[in-house]
Amino acid sequence: MTAPRTALVFDLDGTLIDSAPDLHLAANLVLRDEGLPEITFAQARSFIGKGAANLISRVMTAVGLGDDPDEHARLLAKFMEHYEGEPANTVLYPGVVDALARLEAAGHPMGLCTNKPGEPTRIALRHFGLDRFMQAVASADTLPERKPDPAPLHHVARALGDGTALYIGDSEVDAETARRAGLPFALYTEGYRKTPISELYHTYIFDHFDQLPDLVARHGASVEA
Missing domain, CATH: 3.40.50.1000 (HAD superfamily/HAD-like)
Incomplete structure (x- = not known):
């Protein structure tokens, strides 16, 4: 049979x-460039699961940026620039x-x-x-x-x-x-x-x-x- x-x-x-280490790094590179406080690894790990757009929404909330759609689109684009390379970590x-x-x-x-x-x-x-x-x-x-x-x-x-x-x-x-x-x-x-x-x-x-x-x-x- x-x-x-x-x-x-x-x-x-x-x-x-x-992939949490690379997602954490990419998010913090964006925040660092914006002069904003960085998120912890535990925070980044907890934001994973519903895609990059949701992750950036969670990051924005965590650092007190609110939910402006234009700001979200801008930060998501910056995040993807950092994240679309080879997965180093x-x-x-x-x-x-x-x-x-x-x-x-x-x-x-x-x-x-x-x-x-x-x-x-x-x-x-x-x-x-x-x-x-x-x-x-x-x-x-x-x-x-x-x-x-x-x-x-x-x-x-x-x-x-x-x-x-x-x-x-x-x-x-x-x-x-x-x-x-x-x-x-x-x-x-x-x-x-x-x-x-x-x-x-x-x-x-x-x-x-x-x-x-x-x-x-x-x-x-x-x-x-």
Whole structure:
């Protein structure tokens, strides 16, 4: 009997890569240039999940700038100038590449669903050699909708073909996206989540990517049964 193949859709920041150091640096370079107080690493980490525009909104609030749309657009553009380069301080989470290679060898199609803007997404995937695994990608500018709207997740799942799909992410946004999409969700517990696991929608949990291939195999067996 052929082993069941599950389409796997991954989040990026906080799931495959820890990009908080570069996001923190880019935000503070903008603030420094503006003569404004810098934010802490903990603040920057807590602002991640809903895309760069939301991050800048959170930064503006944190430093007392209010929410003027023109000022937001100006600061977002400056932020992207700093952030669109090679990810100097971003790292892969342990075991990611080996896990993806094992999942690829097992025949599982894989894709990416992220609120990260398109160009930084492409740069990060290429920089870490993850682009070879991803057969479909939805970034912040692929569709009008962004997570937690389920449209980007459905878009990637459809692109990977008919059959079952499993979403893998780390955050409240990812859990809500999976819930709205009606898809099972594997929660990576070592990312940017702030809410207790018990309060988040999830089907599985794992704390190291070494565990993911076996988790996916168990999921496929349960679906087939």
